[in-house]
Amino acid sequence: MSRILMLSWEYPPLLVGGLGRHVHALAGALAAAGHEVTVVTRHAPGALLEEHTEGVRVIRAPDDPPAFEVTGGDLLPWAMAFNHTLTRAALRAARGRRYDVVHAHDWLAAHAAVTLRDHLDVPLVATVHATESGRHQGWLPAAHNRTIDDIERWLCAEAARVIVCSQYMRGEVTRLFGVPAERTEVVRNGVDALRWRARPRAVAAARAEHAGPDGPLISFAGRLVYEKGVQHLLAAAPRLRDRFPGLRVVIAGDGPYRAELAGLAGPGVTFAGFLTGHDLTALMAASDCYVVPSIYEPFGMVALEAAAAGTPVAVSSTGGLAEIVEHGVTGVRFAPGEPDALAEAVGSVLGDLEYARALARQARVRVREEYHWPAIAAHTAAVYRGVLPAPAALPDTGTERLLSGRRGPLLDLGQRAVRAAS
Known part of the structure; x- marks a missing residue:
């Protein structure tokens, strides 16, 4: 160890x-x-x-x-x-x-x-x-x-x-x-699937707080910086509201780009601030689609967290997101930086309840099977072992040669003594 x-x-x-x-x-x-x-x-x-x-x-x-x-x-x-x-x-x-x-x-x-x-x-x-x-x-x-x-x-x-x-x-x-x-x-990032299972009461409360009475809820959570691509989600929101009246968008998180993003937001968009723990889990689980519109994303752990919460995900096809989300199987993907493509992908989830449920089920299975932390920790520990120096060889005292039979007469003498004692 x-x-x-x-x-x-x-x-x-x-x-x-x-x-x-x-x-x-x-x-x-x-x-x-x-x-x-x-x-x-x-x-x-x-x-x-x-x-x-x-x-x-x-x-x-x-x-x-x-x-x-x-x-x-x-x-x-x-x-x-x-x-x-x-x-x-x-x-x-x-x-x-x-x-x-x-x-x-x-x-x-x-x-x-x-x-x-x-x-x-x-x-x-x-x-x-x-x-x-x-x-x-x-x-x-x-x-x-x-x-x-x-x-x-x-x-x-x-x-x-x-x-x-x-x-x-x-x-x-x-x-x-x-x-x-x-x-x-x-070494891929992992997700504690149980950690992202929200209690039904918390989900209902988040739904009551953030969703409208007659429209779907989509959400994003992350640091509000340019490369997270929230500006493209906001640009796509009017198209989605035209198709799904009453749609609400919740942006959770904070960062230097928040004020500029708030200036781009239209009706039905809420900035919830930085959420952690049960509040974030409940928001994800209450959403009809979780969106990751990143321009740059080395991995995209938040997409797996949303999947573990049981929410269908729509992600930009960039970086690690393109590796962890299989389009049409564990989520949907769209071209990064293109609001029309984002609206079409999210719309395909919101417009077909059975399709959305199938994506969420398969994604949750994939998270449990491929992104559990014990296996990731074992992989990391193997990296540590790979950089540790090899144990120093013990000085040769002749014992190994004796036991290997290269000093036959002495080995034979020892064997005869053992047989005599028995």
Whole structure:
């Protein structure tokens, strides 16, 4: 079993997007399999600085007093300060303990990860959940975007193995950063199917709150940034309302693009803010269709979460989404960035109840069979074993040669002594 020091910039109760949910589920599944897991992450208001939960030791690094304001989307000053406190917290966590591997999630933990690798003298594994180039469709407009791209490239070069969540992302890190295929491993994200089963009463309450009296409900949940493509869902909404009067659209989440999106929204669109836990699960389960209109999506875990909630999904045919949703079987797909195609795909679900139910049933089965966390944790543990040094060979004392029969007379003498004693 491995002793893992895992670094992440988000972890419950502090969640920003899907990365924190991924790290939380992976750490818990590894611990359940018998591995020793320490997660070092950012402190959240009201959370303990150290605790053991779900078999995982969680260390939360508080911010240093100097404040680093994020302006114009430039996270770099804040990220560098965060890496200082993350490194110190991880070094304190490592006192008196031995670890086999450091596992970093994304560029926001890169500097701390490389420092810890060198200090602890253990291999570094990095999971690249997304790239700066991908988030900006290949355009790196500002100096901080280009620096983040350089940090991602550096992290991939320093890591003994790079984990990605899809074949699409394997191609991206190969193309952008020159990571050879033998140093990448595709380990898909997982879903705890039971976690996304909403109680009927909660579903009814969400339906009463968000749906109209005589029309369908469609929803989206995620960080409100350009690459999530919510603008295309809003552009498609009037077409869908023409076909399905009374249709409501709920946008759950927050982010820097919210104000601009609100300016694009028409009648029947509600911005619900950031939802977590049972509220998000209930919204998904109450929806007649869950839409993932991303322009860029390395994997698309939220589509699996909606499927686990029993909701038919419509996703853009891009990135990892194209790999996890089989059109007409486990959901429907549409061309990214095309509101007409989105409206047609969602309309095919809303307009045929039996078709929608069949998609939802098959998707839920697929989630249970192919995306359960114990198997994903086992795959990740195999990546760890692949980077660990081989055990040192014991010095040859002659015992192996004796027992192998290469010293025949001595072996024969020992065998005769055993027979005589018996």
